[in-house]
Amino acid sequence: MAINNSISLTSPVMATYTRFPVTVIKGKGSYVWDEQGTQYLDFTSGIATCNLGHVPDVVKEALEEQLQNLWHCSNLYNIPNQQQLAALLTANSCGDQVFFCNSGAEANEAAIKLARRYANKVKGNEVPEIVTFQQSFHGRTLATLSATGQEKIQQGFAPLVSGFSYLPFNDEEALELLYTIEPVAVLLELVQGEGGVIPANQEWVSKLAEICKEREILLMVDEIQTGIGRTGTLFAYEQYGIEPDVISIAKGLGSGFPIGAIIAKEEAAKGFDPGSHGSTFGGNPLATAAGLATIKHFVNTNILNQSNEISSYLEKKLLCLKEKYSFIEEIRGLGLLKGIVVETNALEIVQKAIANQLLILTAGPNVVRILPPLTVSKEEINEFIKALEKTFQSIEKGE
Ligand SMILES: Cc1ncc(COP(=O)(O)O)c(C=O)c1O
Incomplete structure (x- = not known):
């Protein structure tokens, strides 16, 4: 067959996403730039992924060094970065063993x-x-x-995998069903x-964890x-005073380099033996170099304290906006995962913010989701509030 070099006018990329009209080609810290050189304040962080900001130096340097030595190696051999990352993750969580994907x-x-x-x-x-x-x-x-x-995610994919029961979230009475299921x-x-940036209630989580312990049900977060x-x-579980049996992570683990993992307690980890699960790329040298540099940064710096200070500052600013704009119903979330619940259409706000060089997200039809990098500064928060207000004002004026 002859090679076809012509460029199709419609996108050859499958339309599984409705894309915003921005082509991002560069990023640094809290900002990204498009093809024309327009700068945007990025409060999406690649959907909670670039937690250290775009192209963080510590991760970039680790990747550059690993690029010189070895890109890929099968899991049939020991991979030092993988061993070190697993050791760091277990030392800083309640888990004992890690599987990488x-x-x-x-x-x-x-x-x-x-x-x-x-x-x-077992x-x-x-x-x-x-x-x-x-x-x-x-x-x-x-x-x-x-x-x-969520039915909308499942629609059209029947037959689904069986063996799941769905209980209402944050509903204490419904937890009684765990005794029958x-x-x-x-x-x-x-x-x-x-689902809408909805934090679990502390009491509900405590009761759930108690039942799991009593009935020997694995608690997986x-x-x-x-x-x-x-x-x-x-990890968010630390704030709830629980010890999960399994923790699944991905997104921020590689600061933008694809990597996922589960961290399991020793008892739960008994489920897997050699050959029962695997992945060619899972935990490969490059991915775990990114993960290792990322987690080392969390362990060795005061980034968490800084981001907590900033998140209080952001929350105060968002609460001020709530006082000012009657269509804001609620500000909710935890840390730098924030939701602005609006009476209006959240997507319209997100779309209009682009004109003010601000990238934000929705979480369902009436929640605007705010995900700045954890490295964000107060000045950048001020810039965000200004751009968001400008967006609100243009919506109020019907522009
Ligand atoms: C809570 C949660 N679980 C799982 C996933 C799926 O992750 P991925 O898109 O990396 O497969 C996401 C992605 O948004 C998520 O937010």
Whole structure:
């Protein structure tokens, strides 16, 4: 067949996303630039991924060094970066062992497989059930979209993977159902990100953890959006006083380089043996160089204290906006994962903000999601508030 060099007028990239009219070609810190050189304040952080800002020097240097030596090596051999990153993650969490993969969905897929195999192998349960929650989001693979408690994500993909029950989120009474369902595991987000930036209630989480402990149900937290400092601690679970059996992470772990992982307690980790799960690229030398540099930065600097100060500052500023604009119903979230609940159309705000050189996100139809990098400065927060107000004013004027 002859090679076709002609360029198609319609995009050859599948239309699985409705893309905003911005072509981003460069990023540094809290900013990105488009093809024309226009600068945008990026308060999306690649959807909670570039937590250290764009192209952070510490991660860039680690990647540059690794690029000189070895890009890929099969998991049939020892990979030093992987060993060190696993050691750092377990030393800074309640987990004991790490499995590496390449994305958030793959991390949850691993968590689901681990729970099922644990049920099978350790508990002798051949039809294990996993409880998840309504409005949750756990990924786009068949098992993770089946675990997701949102019909719109599942639509058109029947038959779904069976074995999931969906309970209402933050509902104490519904937790009683755990005694009848008797699941092998519960999988939850401590702040539902895609579902509308909804933090779990402390009391509800404590009760859930108590039942899990009493009934020997694995408590699995999806920290793909909340993890790696996003909510003010390395993992959000630390703020809830619980010790999950499995933690899934991705996004911020590689500061923009694709990597995912689950961290499991020793008991839960018994579910996997050699050959029961795997990934060609999972934890490869480059990905784990990025992950190692990222986590070292969290451990060795006071970035979390700084981001907590900034998040209080941001919250105050957002609450001032709530006083000023009657269409703002609520400011919610944890750390630098913030939601502005509006009476109006959140997408319109996000679209109009682009004209003010500001990138922000939605989380459902009426929540504007704000995800600045954890390295954001007060000046940049001020700049953000100015651009957001300008956007609100243009919407109020019907422009
Ligand atoms: C809580 C949560 N879980 C899972 C995922 C899926 O991650 P990925 O897109 O890397 O597969 C996401 C992505 O937004 C998420 O927010």
